[in-house]
Amino acid sequence: MSEARNADGAVNLADKLATFSERWSPRVVAQMNDVQFKLVKMQGDFVWHSHEETDEVFLVVKGEMEIGLRDRDVVLREGEMFVIPRGVEHITRAREECHALIVEPAGVVNTGDAGGDLTARNDVWA
């Protein structure tokens, strides 16, 4: 984990974002207790899914995204965050590429209960 950080331990989000281009492929950049901070690049529509065991946070670092819920859509722009409660079905979407910081317990799979082709390998550090 230490090599994933700057020499002094600071994590620069822009620097970490510059290390990968794959979309829907979260990269861990920090861990606090059992909670991981993951950067993700998104464009297009993800897949409807839910996480039965945990809430999940999205904080937009660059661009604009939408979190679709069954009863409404939540638009998030840079500097805005949203907590998806555990068990709530959602889909993430971005018209143009959007970068976000995901905060959730280690071990959470990106596609939740849905699985499928967009399921990313877990615990990959930037």
Place this chain on the structure above:
Amino acid sequence: MSEARNADGAVNLADKLATFSERWSPRVVAQMNDVQFKLVKMQGDFVWHSHEETDEVFLVVKGEMEIGLRDRDVVLREGEMFVIPRGVEHITRAREECHALIVEPAGVVNTGDAGGDLTARNDVWA
């Protein structure tokens, strides 16, 4: 908690920062499971302390801060984050006012084991 959010549930960090001016007085803006996200305004020197029970994250939203550790200082600018491991003595400092997002379990007291005048009331929502 719901009234602390925008109508659609999105949390705009700049809007939340505009609701208070007190320094060293963290305001909760979101909670994921047992983890709270708190905005804080800092200027000057805080107090040396540690949290025996948990790691703690600082993510700078605006300005520049320093996290003093016993063996070095870590400078954090906008878009940079740092994980202070549990039990590690630290002090936060900011020459000019700096705004940061703290991520840590609910219930953590800002002055940790040190106590004193800078101890803020806990669980105050913006």
